[in-house]
Amino acid sequence: MVTIREVAERAGVSLGTVSRVLNNHPSVRPAVRAKVNVAIQDLGYVPNPAAQSLRSARTRTIGLIVPDLLSSMTVELVRGVEDAVRPLGYALLVAESRFDPAHEAIHITNLLDRRVDGLLISPLESVSAVERAVTPSGIPTVLIQLRQPRRELPSAFVDEGPAIRSAVAELVAAGHRRVAFVHSAARVAGGRHRRELFRGTMAEHGITEGDELDGVFSDAEGCRRLVIELLRRPNRPTALVVGVHQFVPAALRAIREAGLEVGRDLSVIAFGDSEWARSMSPALSAIFVDQREHAEGAVDLLMRVMSGDRSGPMSIRSESVFIRRESCQPPRVEVAA
Amino acid sequence: MVTIREVAERAGVSLGTVSRVLNNHPSVRPAVRAKVNVAIQDLGYVPNPAAQSLRSARTRTIGLIVPDLLSSMTVELVRGVEDAVRPLGYALLVAESRFDPAHEAIHITNLLDRRVDGLLISPLESVSAVERAVTPSGIPTVLIQLRQPRRELPSAFVDEGPAIRSAVAELVAAGHRRVAFVHSAARVAGGRHRRELFRGTMAEHGITEGDELDGVFSDAEGCRRLVIELLRRPNRPTALVVGVHQFVPAALRAIREAGLEVGRDLSVIAFGDSEWARSMSPALSAIFVDQREHAEGAVDLLMRVMSGDRSGPMSIRSESVFIRRESCQPPRVEVAA
DNA sequence: CTGAAAGCGCTAACAG
DNA sequence: CTGTTAGCGCTTTCAG
Numbered sequence: 057m058v059t060i061r062e063v064a065e066r067a068g069v070s071l072g073t074v075s076r077v078l079n080n081h082p083s084v085r086p087a088v089r090a091k092v093n094v095a096i097q098d099l100g101y102v103p104n105p106a107a108q109s110l111r112s113a114r115t116r117t118i119g120l121i122v123p124d125l126l127s128s129m130t131v132e133l134v135r136g137v138e139d140a141v142r143p144l145g146y147a148l149l150v151a152e153s154r155f156d157p158a159h160e161a162i163h164i165t166n167l168l169d170r171r172v173d174g175l176l177i178s179p180l181e182s183v184s185a186v187e188r189a190v191t192p193s194g195i196p197t198v199l200i201q202l203r204q205p206r207r208e209l210p211s212a213f214v215d216e217g218p219a220i221r222s223a224v225a226e227l228v229a230a231g232h233r234r235v236a237f238v239h240s241a242a243r244v245a246g247g248r249h250r251r252e253l254f255r256g257t258m259a260e261h262g263i264t265e266g267d268e269l270d271g272v273f274s275d276a277e278g279c280r281r282l283v284i285e286l287l288r289r290p291n292r293p294t295a296l297v298v299g300v301h302q303f304v305p306a307a308l309r310a311i312r313e314a315g316l317e318v319g320r321d322l323s324v325i326a327f328g329d330s331e332w333a334r335s336m337s338p339a340l341s342a343i344f345v346d347q348r349e350h351a352e353g354a355v356d357l358l359m360r361v362m363s364g365d366r367s368g369p370m371s372i373r374s375e376s377v378f379i380r381r382e383s384c385q386p387p388r389v390e391v392a393a
Numbered sequence: 394m395v396t397i398r399e400v401a402e403r404a405g406v407s408l409g410t411v412s413r414v415l416n417n418h419p420s421v422r423p424a425v426r427a428k429v430n431v432a433i434q435d436l437g438y439v440p441n442p443a444a445q446s447l448r449s450a451r452t453r454t455i456g457l458i459v460p461d462l463l464s465s466m467t468v469e470l471v472r473g474v475e476d477a478v479r480p481l482g483y484a485l486l487v488a489e490s491r492f493d494p495a496h497e498a499i500h501i502t503n504l505l506d507r508r509v510d511g512l513l514i515s516p517l518e519s520v521s522a523v524e525r526a527v528t529p530s531g532i533p534t535v536l537i538q539l540r541q542p543r544r545e546l547p548s549a550f551v552d553e554g555p556a557i558r559s560a561v562a563e564l565v566a567a568g569h570r571r572v573a574f575v576h577s578a579a580r581v582a583g584g585r586h587r588r589e590l591f592r593g594t595m596a597e598h599g600i601t602e603g604d605e606l607d608g609v610f611s612d613a614e615g616c617r618r619l620v621i622e623l624l625r626r627p628n629r630p631t632a633l634v635v636g637v638h639q640f641v642p643a644a645l646r647a648i649r650e651a652g653l654e655v656g657r658d659l660s661v662i663a664f665g666d667s668e669w670a671r672s673m674s675p676a677l678s679a680i681f682v683d684q685r686e687h688a689e690g691a692v693d694l695l696m697r698v699m700s701g702d703r704s705g706p707m708s709i710r711s712e713s714v715f716i717r718r719e720s721c722q723p724p725r726v727e728v729a730a
Numbered sequence: 731c732t733g734a735a736a737g738c739g740c741t742a743a744c745a746g
Numbered sequence: 747c748t749g750t751t752a753g754c755g756c757t758t759t760c761a762g
Binding site for chain 1: 439441442443444446447452462463465468471472475484486487489503506507508613639642643645646649667668669671672673674
């Protein structure tokens with residue numbers, strides 16, 4: 057392996073100078089800098105990251121923990137982070153907590169042990185567990201994909217108020233009154249919060265019924281069973297909101313198994329969007345977040361924290377939007393309360 | 394940060410001994426080993442990976458390049474690799490080539506520069522480009538998700554012959570003769586190969602027409618346009634095979650836009666499977682690979698190569714299966730040739 | 731079986 | 747502006 061020493065010899069300078077060139081230290085004469093660069097080129101020299109890390113105590117690596125890569129929104133978030141971080145010279149270590157707090161804890165430990173320079177975490181239900189795991193290490197951490205900012209740690213959050221308001225307005229205007237809201241049981245920060253926001257907004261429209269139509273599940277099969285059960289009730293809902301995108305397929309399957317048709321028999325709105333949701337027939341209405349933008353904001357914030365800059369705000373906000381598609385229709389039959 | 398030296402002092406032994414305990418070197422007396430472990434626990438010592446790497450010239454990291462994380466099969470592959478590699482003490486660096494050879498090249502360079510101990514690559518069209526990029530470094534590399542083994546580099550491949558044979562048998566038995574095959578233009582190794590295998594198998598059943606129904610595209614929009622065009626022909630196909638899973642939504646949208654209904658008007662088979670494909674209505678027939686198994690095989694092979702063991706076979710085979718679902722039906726109208 | 735010692739390749743402080 | 751030097755924390759001989 058070619059080392060800095062060989063580059064120095066070839067360029068006829070000392071190690072220190074080569075190092076300075078490598079790190080863009082200003083105090084190198086252009087002529088010398090050029091000479092060194094030529095030597096680097098000729099030799100095909102690439103710095104040894106382990107040596108750099110050992111010496112500088114920085115790994116130029118940042119860790120990212122997401123709940124689940126099986127959602128296209130998460131993948132877009134990962135890409136957004138990757139694209140934001142790479143130009144800054146950082147590599148990205150991605151880990152999936154898979155909706156399991158134990159996994160989440162393990163990944164946090166792993167990433168800390170690997171001495172990442174910064175950490176981006178989309179936490180599961182317990183923010184305080186994350187905080188406790190992360191704080192002692194002192195490694196800069198930013199929470200992402202929250203629904204509201206947290207004081208414990210710097211955070212990037214998505215305000216879903218506006219999107220939920222337009223979704224509800226849409227449903228109510230179309231004549232829906234019995235709307236079910238299903239989400240996964242306390243596994244992703246935000247499920248419950250979304251539901252509360254949704255019910256609150258419904259109440260603003262004078263619709264207070266429906267609480268009994270809400271439900272939580274813990275996996276795809278649970279989601280399917282829950283939705284089937286809801287749809288078989290004598291007074292079934294005319295619209296369904298699915299709080300977690302990953303479980304939309306399960307919900308759709310349940311609707312089909314209940315003998316109903318999306319749009320015609322039951323309006324559907326999903327949190328999150330995907331190529332599949334857009335392309336299915338009928339296309340699915342969605343509450344959508346620009347993950348790329350969210351990612352950029354989060355990385356900005358993380359970089360600020362990493363540089364020790366505590367002057368700006370310690371949270372950053374994105375907004376989600378409601379996209380109406382064919383899956384939202386007026387209810388066929390007005391069901392009396 | 395607590396170092397090995399402090400552990401040594403606390404345990405009353407020398408650095409070397411602590412290191413030996415860390416690396417499970419057999420020649421440490423159990424009593425001493427226990428003493429050291431206690432000290433490690435007490436101090437909460439975690440080895441510095443940079444120092445370990447620098448000294449041992451191994452990073453305990455393996456790189457994985459996949460074309461695209463927006464496919465659930467790829468995610469399953471990533472998980473399979475992750476789960477296979479973690480118990481062996483390796484971390485995984487995942488990179489997406491995003492169907493772009495330039496990205497692929499950059500990621501290869503990046504990972505090599507980061508001194509990964511091994512590389513797993515699901516190559517795009519040019520295996521030889523990958524070989525050229527990887528070989529000079531001498532870093533053990535295994536190609537994955539191929540359709541046939543390669544001599545240039547150790548490889549894990551999926552034999553799609555059996556699955557394609559049962560898919561074709563199914564289609565032909567149902568009465569289909571005009572079957573279109575669309576795949577993405579030379580972007581993923583295997584597209585063309587799949588088509589050839591498919592056409593060859595059709596020919597074995599005496600069906601030689603249909604070549605003019607095949608097409609390639611380069612993105613979702615291209616796929617949509619291609620499928621619409623195919624379906625508007627006077628003598629349109631009665632079945633459609635989509636060679637790349639990611640583009641299934643685009644194809645479905647095209648079918649809808651052409652005013653046709655999956656199953657009833659047009660049978661559809663997709664390469665690859667996903668929760669969405671299973672749950673849509675009608676459910677999509679699929680050619681499916683156990684990515685987990687594929688991943689395990691690939692990791693096994695990589696570990697063999699990394700250990701310098703050249704005795705076993707340098708390729709490993711998985712098999713895909715055909716899963717018939719509702720999207721395959723007999724054609725409604727027999728179209729005369 | 732264990733201790734001592736020599737670096738791995740690089741950065742940063744200090745001279746000059 | 748550039749050279750010299752002292753380690754960063756660890757693994758791995760080599761003695762004992």
